[in-house]
Amino acid sequence: MYISCLHVEIYFNSIGNFCNSIIKGGFSFPRTPVGWFAYSNVFCDKKTTGLPKASARCLNDTGSPMFGPLHILQCEITLSDIQGNISSSSGDLLQLAFSTQILTYQKHQLSADNITTAAQIANTLLQSAKITEDIAVAAITTISQLLNASEESTQERDAVQSLTETLEIFSLDQHNNVSLVVQPNLAVQSVQVPSDSVGIQFTALTGSSGNFVAKRIHLNINTSELIADKGGSTDVQIVIKFPPVLRSKNTNYSIGFVLYQNDQFFRSKAFRASSGTSRRVISANLGQVSGLHVEMLFKPTAVPNTSLHDFACVSWNYTLKDWSTFGCSKVNHSEDGLRCFCNHTTNFAVLMSFRRDFKYAEALNWITILGCSMSIIGLSLTITFQMVTRKSRKTNPTVLLVSVCVCLLIFTLLFMLGVDNLHKQLDKPEILEDNVLPPSDTHTEQDRGPCTAVAVLLQYFLLGTFTWNTLFATHIFLMIRNSLATSPSHFTAYTMAIGWGLPAVVVALTLGISYRVDDPLGYRQEEFCWLAALDPKGNFDFKLPMFWGFLIPVAFMLMFNTVMLVYFAVTTCKTNPHLTSTRHTSMKKKFLSSFSLAVVLGLSWILGYLLLIPQNQTMYTILNISFCVLTTTQGLQIFILFTARTAIFKKKMSSALKSVSSAGIPLHTRKFSLWRGEHSDKVESYTQQGTDLSFPPWSTQTSS
Structure with missing residues (x-):
């Protein structure tokens, strides 16, 4: 009886986190997690965009998940058209935002020029004085979809760099009470912290699909300790401990967090991802505040047939346009998490280097x-x-x-x-104590001759x-x-x-x-x-x-x-x-x-x-x-x-x-x-x- 009740509870919790498949306004939408957008199975003609004609977001405003209003795409419109309309302040800003979102749905159709244009549109939307919650959500969804793209050019790199800076500012300002937006590859959290708080903790729990969902994003606004992670249940965790000077001012503070599924927007020249790995990136923003104590916990990436050789705690330097270890250091490491400490807030990541586990050949047979x-x-x-x-x-x-x-x-x-x-490499690698930026995610021993x-x-x-x-x-x-x-x-x-x-x-x-x-x-x-x-x-x-x-x-x-x-x-x-x-x-x-x-x-x-x-x-x-x-x-x-x-x-x-x-x-x-x-x-x-x-x-x- 206990087992049956447990199964029923899990079933209803699962149902409560999804909108079931439905036909709405003549368009069919699949089962979708709360907060995500679903796209119709009706497509524009291949002579135009060949993309879904409509989208709808799964909402849970009433306690019962259901799809929100339809947003229909004008099949002839292009990203260049949308950018021109936004620049000239003509057209419906909300319609342009959702059109951009649908046009970036298929990652294999995104060229470097498309990514650049879409990033510039999202940047403009997030900075707009007329921004609403729906516009913000559409813009963040567009950015989440751009994180799936793989094209790269100098112009595109500059556009997404500017976009990450805009996201930091946006997460801090809490436009129109947009406190949490979670899309598959991007989560943005804004919060007001009371003056008597000792610190704040942001946690993203591991999901079976690897994507972000709202139910696995947690916030604790009065703690200064990392949660001991047993069994690797946490993907990323960050704690900001407030200095006594900050708490004595008796004023509330705005804090923003941005969590990226991968480092697609943070293309490094000093660190090469030769084995195709990606890294979670988390941004914390508290404005111009010094003397902060920031601790982070990152779940180690699992790369088949390899062992973790070393890692570095880094932050993104917008001047260098690359990762830097300045102001950060390693705390410790285990199979459940890699801990870092930094004395400032910005975009953080852990760069991991792996060594292959070799299966050495057996002795020659008879x-x-x-x-x-x-x-x-x-x-x-x-x-x-x-x-x-x-x-x-x-x-x-x-x-x-x-x-x-x-x-x-x-x-x-x-x-x-x-x-x-x-010279067989039989021993497990010993991780260095020094916080040194590895040149690549794949470590190879120098030749012994x-x-x-x-x-x-x-x-x-x-x-x-x-x-x-x-x-x-x-x-x-x-x-x-x-x-x-x-x-x-x-x-x-x-x-x-x-x-x-x-x-x-x-x-x-x-x-x-x-x-x-x-x-x-x-x-x-x-x-x-x-x-x-x-x-x-x-x-x-x-x-x-x-x-x-x-x-x-x-x-x-x-x-x-x-x-x-x-x-x-x-x-x-x-x-x-x-x-x-x-x-x-x-x-x-x-x-x-x-x-x-x-x-x-x-x-x-x-x-x-x-x-x-x-x-x-x-x-x-x-x-x-x-x-x-x-x-x-x-x-x-x-x-x-x-x-x-x-x-x-x-x-x-x-x-x-x-x-x-x-x-x-x-x-x-x-x-x-x-x-x-x-x-x-x-x-x-x-x-x-x-x-x-x-x-x-x-x-x-x-x-x-």
């Missing part, structure tokens, strides 16, 4: 560690083998293959040892690997196309310049465009030492260097390498006369030749691009595992296909194994060694007659 370890061993053996036996393979591209292996080896070593960021250096080297050597892969493919194409047994003249010099120079150029451009010492995350990630790829919301960002500094150039090289592989496979199948022993052996050798070339050209990295395409979880898991296995073991694959399968390597391994096996029989060493030498000559003679599978058979083709 597949990656095992694959990379085997690749490091394989690449080291391949480089050594290619260098030691280079004279016996005059037609083979030793320089190209060694360069591929060197780049891939260094990249793999760096990846295993350095990709993890050693090592992680960025690793990212630069990883980018360089991985780009270098693909560049040498492409040069390798180009070499194969030229030799097949021109039927050459050796590389063209000066080819080695050109490849050295391109292979080591092109990646350096790309890395230099990437650093020059995206890297800053005070913002290294424009170039690299914080979670691990690699190129930046995601925006703060976790979405892939095409403006970051991962896309244009790596994926784009590598994509072109992979496409070229794929074409070269197809060309090589087709040419091999058509023209190779040496693979004719049997059809089975011929097809096997052709497949191994093409597969060997695909490995050295790094075509397994194409799977990485497929992972960028949205797909179901099963397919993504299969592709991810395949990509991980193939890329981490690329060095091992190169060793098997280009070293372990060669006749020279097999011969040397056979000799080494026989030497080890014979070392344990010293009494028969001389006799066994003589026999072994004869056998060795026969093996060498035999292997020289066969086809060397250490490389795909382009050397056999080109020498024919």
Whole structure:
């Protein structure tokens, strides 16, 4: 029974704060909170304004909420027409005020010129000697709607600056007993304070929608303490404590408060809102009174995946046209509120700076560690083998293959040892005691060096690997196309310049465009030492260097390498006369030749691009595992296909194994060694007659 009564009470309270939807004068209006304006669902023709034809305000003068008088828009009228009529003192001031209000209803239709004109009209209305309550409410509603606009120009900035000053004066003067006007983005409160009051408190409570409504605006005209806010129920609270000198004069004082939903009218050059945050701004005006003690409480802004790094208590300086910390200081801070103290009254705000909460990458899994370890061993053996036996393979591209292996080896070593960021930001930031204006609402730690250096080297050597892969493919194409047994003249010099120079150029451009010492995350990630790829919301960002500094150039090289592989496979199948022993052996050798070339050209990295395409979880898991296995073991694959399968390597391994096996029989060493030498000559003679599978058979083709 108690629960039922409670629900009924809440229901009636809710109904008492809204006007229900209604058809009035042929116009339909939706359910609307008390004090707000509703707009009709009948619109002007799109050839004129395309805006609602009528508006009505939800009033609660009689204790039962209902819509007030209709205000109908002349569809042909423009803001420029209204400004001209107000300047010439012609026309109905009330009708012009409501027409301006309706014309600023749609924020996406407001250009910078429209905002400037509307701000000037509202400014004129609030300063008019003929102002009434209805005119004032219409003007304040217009200003509330302008706070939704996003256009900006110098002229518009000056117009809204003048408008904020006018609002301060208006809130102080109490024109026509307009004590409280609350619109979604703006609340204006005027009050007379008795001379014996110790202070005054203005509080705006948090609402589910984030907009202002009259029932959540409270005033206490005889208190000098902030209410302890538990659970974050207060958006903004300000307390003005009166000095004893002021209370001894035995006169009442007018005080005005203006609360802005955001800082759209307070565009700062010293503070950048890079993450799209906004700040509540509250104005307190007591006229020319000094020695005031002003305390404020601001609810911290909630920015997803971030922690509060610092904040500053500021006031708007109309001379500087910017925020200033002069006369203000921090009191304390908690999860429920940020407290400030100032010794004067004007427009106040709290500028908050946030630091991203990073989810650092887990340690490399066993597949990656095992694959990379085997690749490091394989690449080291391949480089050594290619260098030691280079004279016996005059037609083979030793320089190209060694360069591929060197780049891939260094990249793999760096990846295993350095990709993890050693300077993780794991501790919660400590908020400074000094009241210092932050440069931005997003804080980024200055670069410490090592992680960025690793990212630069990883980018360089991985780009270098693909560049040498492409040069390798180009070499194969030229030799097949021109039927050459050796590389063209000066080819080695050109490849050295391109292979080591092109990646350096790309890395230099990437650093020059995206890297800053005070913002290294424009170039690299914080979670691990690699190129930046995601925006703060976790979405892939095409403006970051991962896309244009790596994926784009590598994509072109992979496409070229794929074409070269197809060309090589087709040419091999058509023209190779040496693979004719049997059809089975011929097809096997052709497949191994093409597969060997695909490995050295790094075509397994194409799977990485497929992972960028949205797909179901099963397919993504299969592709991810395949990509991980193939890329981490690329060095091992190169060793098997280009070293372990060669006749020279097999011969040397056979000799080494026989030497080890014979070392344990010293009494028969001389006799066994003589026999072994004869056998060795026969093996060498035999292997020289066969086809060397250490490389795909382009050397056999080109020498024919």
